[in-house]
Amino acid sequence: MRLTERVYMVGSGDNGFCLSDHADCNIYLIDGGDELALIDAGVGEGTNCILDNIRLYGFNPDKITTLFLTHIHADHAGGSAGLRYLISGMKVAVAGGAALALRQGDEKAISLDLAKKAGFYAQNYFFQPCPVDIELQDGDQITVGDLTVQAISAPGHSAYDMAYVVQVDQKTSLFSGDIIFHDGKILLQSTWDCDLQKLITSLRRLGEVRVDVLLPGHNLVTLKDGTLQIWKAIEILDHCLIPKSLL
Numbered sequence: 239m240r241l242t243e244r245v246y247m248v249g250s251g252d253n254g255f256c257l258s259d260h261a262d263c264n265i266y267l268i269d270g271g272d273e274l275a276l277i278d279a280g281v282g283e284g285t286n287c288i289l290d291n292i293r294l295y296g297f298n299p300d301k302i303t304t305l306f307l308t309h310i311h312a313d314h315a316g317g318s319a320g321l322r323y324l325i326s327g328m329k330v331a332v333a334g335g336a337a338l339a340l341r342q343g344d345e346k347a348i349s350l351d352l353a354k355k356a357g358f359y360a361q362n363y364f365f366q367p368c369p370v371d372i373e374l375q376d377g378d379q380i381t382v383g384d385l386t387v388q389a390i391s392a393p394g395h396s397a398y399d400m401a402y403v404v405q406v407d408q409k410t411s412l413f414s415g416d417i418i419f420h421d422g423k424i425l426l427q428s429t430w431d432c433d434l435q436k437l438i439t440s441l442r443r444l445g446e447v448r449v450d451v452l453l454p455g456h457n458l459v460t461l462k463d464g465t466l467q468i469w470k471a472i473e474i475l476d477h478c479l480i481p482k483s484l485l
């Protein structure tokens with residue numbers, strides 16, 4: 239699905255646009271001209287479907303130079319190892335604090351043990367460990383063709399969330415992972431890695447970015463005045479309340 243001139247959605251699950259595996263997060267392709275980038279990898283069961291969608295739009299997956307992960311929950315990062323194997327030369331970029339757990343495929347660190355018990359994933363689902371090529375810190379900038387992707391550390395939904403800002407198509411696009419969604423919703427979970435106070439700090443920080451296009455990890459996208467969606471959440475926080483959770 240083409241969202242703007244140079245940004246596409248190439249994967250999405252039941253809590254979105256049903257473009258790939260039912261458990262996938264929203265997966266975005268950024269067209270940097272000579273190079274492409276992916277935001278998030280999905281759960282891993284729909285990898286071939288995601289690659290087919292990329293080809294459908296006329297792109298060669300081998301031109302993907304970087305996979306940026308917003309965080310390492312299985313629905314976002316489970317497909318990383320498969321994509322890295324299939325796309326030679328593609329680097330995997332993730333928040334530095336999350337790198338070890340991704341390399342080890344540590345199911346407890348990503349609360350997958352609890353998510354399996356809760357029935358979100360099959361008991362035999364296996365999170366494939368994935369090498370990490372780029373350990374991102376807040377403010378890091380990575381070039382993708384003629385575009386620059388800037389990482390913003392925004393933990394709270396999980397222990398190490400990264401949002402990504404890209405100036406593309408004369409607009410500011412924010413890939414917000416599971417930090418903030420359309421209509422000012424957030425995603426709280428009763429797992430060790432979710433921290434409401436950290437999330438509040440992150441939301442207030444993202445509220446300072448003037449966002450046109452808000453591209454979250456699930457559900458609807460916002461193609462105009464994205465900042466207003468973030469401000470909806472902040473307005474609720476300012477009334478000492480907690481924004482609605484997506485689930």
Ligand SMILES: [Zn+2]
Nearest residue numbers: 309311396416
């Ligand atoms: Zn998540």
